[in-house]
Amino acid sequence: MGRRWLLFGFCWLAFSTTLWGQLPVVPGTKEPERPQRTHRHDRRMNFGIKGGFTSSLFLVSDLVLNGTIINEVQNNYKIGYFGSFFTRINFKCHFLQPELSYTINRCNIAFEKPLPENISGNSMPEMASITSSIHSFELPVIYGYNIIKEGPYSLAIFGGPKIRYIWDKHSKVTFENFDQRDIEEELYPLNISFTAGVAVTISRVFFDFRYDIGLHNISKRISYRPIYNENTGEEATLANQIRFHRRENVLSFSLGVFF
DSSP, X not given: OHHHHHHHHHHHHHHHHHHXXXXXXXTTSSSBOOOXXXXXXXXXXXXXXXXXXXXXXXXXXXXEETTEEOOOOEEEEOEEEEEEEEEEXXXXXXXXXXXXXXXXXXXXXXXXXXXXXXXXXXXXXXXXXXEEEEEEEEEEEEEEEEEEEETXXXXXXXXXXXXXXXXXXXXXXXXXSOSSXXXXXXXXXXXXXXXXXXXXXXXXXXXXXXXXXXXXXXXXXXXXXXXXXXXXXXXEOSSOOEEEEEEEEEEEEEEEEEO
């Protein structure tokens, strides 16, 4: 009986040693190396959603009111927001990421309204302003490079073109304290910009900071009804011109998750 238990113990020890030897040992340690876990952003392709906030800036290249060129314009930032769905295709440290976004950008500019010629020099100019709320569908395609990619963490820089379609039906531009009446602005429906930024990923969650640079003027034309001159009983048309050309730059922050 004692020999049988001794033989059984010897066989069990040999079997256990064989199983232990199947796990590779990390050099310099006594612990077996465990299989490395595959993280979300290590997959060949990822899908995800994100949302965040925007802050728009109008770069005014041409603003004319009542025949006078306005040179000094004050940008007043307003918060907008957006939501996106995206696909990321990974190539080791590189990735390609097309997105589809619905965005609402808001901005306000203010400036001193030019004084009429018959007003004395001691008069203080009034302020006029233009407030925009632009709804759009956006399609950016960005190329990114992971500067750091260690386990569940990564730090990436990216850039690429973006095509935007402005939904004119829901967009609104308001002109305040203008002499003209019933002012309406028509925007170009298709716009192109360039976006660049940085992203930080922690497991399935990532933070995204980016800056969009508008590449062309977005204002197509402005229509209005001129001032009605009560003294003459006629509408003054020549002196009441409005021209407003601008590019839109946007700073955005988003929080997203990989599926």
